[in-house]
Amino acid sequence: MNRKHFLAALATLTAGLASTGAQAQGGPIKIGEVNSYKVQPAFLEPYKKGMELAVEEINAAGGLLGRKVELITRDDNGNPGDAVRAAEELVSREKVDVLTGAFLSNIGLALTDFAKQKKFFYLASEPLTDKIVWQNGNRYTYRLRPSTYMQSAMLVPEAAKLKKKRWAIVYPNYEYGQSAAATFKQLLKAAQPDVEFVAEQAPPLGKLDAGSVVQALADAKPDAIMNVLFGADLAKFVREGNTRGLFQGREVVSMLTGEPEYLDPLKDETPNGWIVTGYPWYGIQTPEHKAFYLAYHRKFNDYPRLGSVVGYSAIKSLAAGITKAKSTDTEKLIAAFKGLELMTPFGKAVYRPQDNQSTMGAFVGKTKNDKGRGTMVDYVYLDGAKFQPTDAEVKKLRPAE
Structure with a gap:
């Protein structure tokens, strides 16, 4: 090769390497x-929109670390095995920098274990079981939404004010439902030692035999009912309970029922006066929520659901963590998320260094059938930081790292 050709080839190679590096x-x-997009569309379609809005806002502001953000989603079919396989494909083939997601608690636990095994950063956005940050917690996994412990702790003071002795409880028989039921019983017993749980119904998720469950609860003659069902199971339970008079003269405390995903479909069957956690999007007047609502409505011509807030806040959390870490390196992200603060549509949230749990809170109020439309009234926002066990208790629950 003569000198001229050699220099030309060298220039081409150098330019190619520079381009690859760039x-x-x-x-x-x-x-x-x-x-679980196909299995839980009521929550996860708005959730995906919330994520898309956050990505759009971040990219419009210049991205992260001078780079655009790309969201790559996979459906787990409501199956933990499929979720782990999807996560593996995202990490090994798609070369993602971080993982987030999961709706069902059993899937959240599977991804929590995956993160530990692969030493890969994972933000559990939605699953609520306490085990994600306590018994099965690990340094690679953080969680955004208020847990079953936190939401039970928000509801129990209201339940105790009712001064009802005989309680029945109904919950879906998988990790979230079991965790919520156990925590509610534990905390109510501590607040009201004379309480009795006279009936428990735990139907399989998505397979509620409403007639037999409602009849079994009615036969126990409880003074009050704690409900942990959601989605289609909740709708069937409410319909059958209304038909059979289960709720007449009985107080009901209900986790998640005030979320628009589950309250809106009840329409004229909405019961009055249930004490619930939820999201009254139509009445929140804080500047951060107004800004979020307007941006969401402008993009989708729709009102946000709780899933919208969770999806949006998950992406914003990752953005805040990456910005603080100045990197997507797992170890640097772990350090950055310890005590990480960010502003969500619900206000400030902090990722606790004790257990990697965010302090995002929830609204507690009562259901009202407003001319055939389910709404929340008399609601208040409760800061998740105030509904946690002591640091000493957390230390006992969480494995040493």
């Missing part, structure tokens, strides 16, 4: 997300 430096930050 692409590597300027390539997108990839967020891998796994969820």
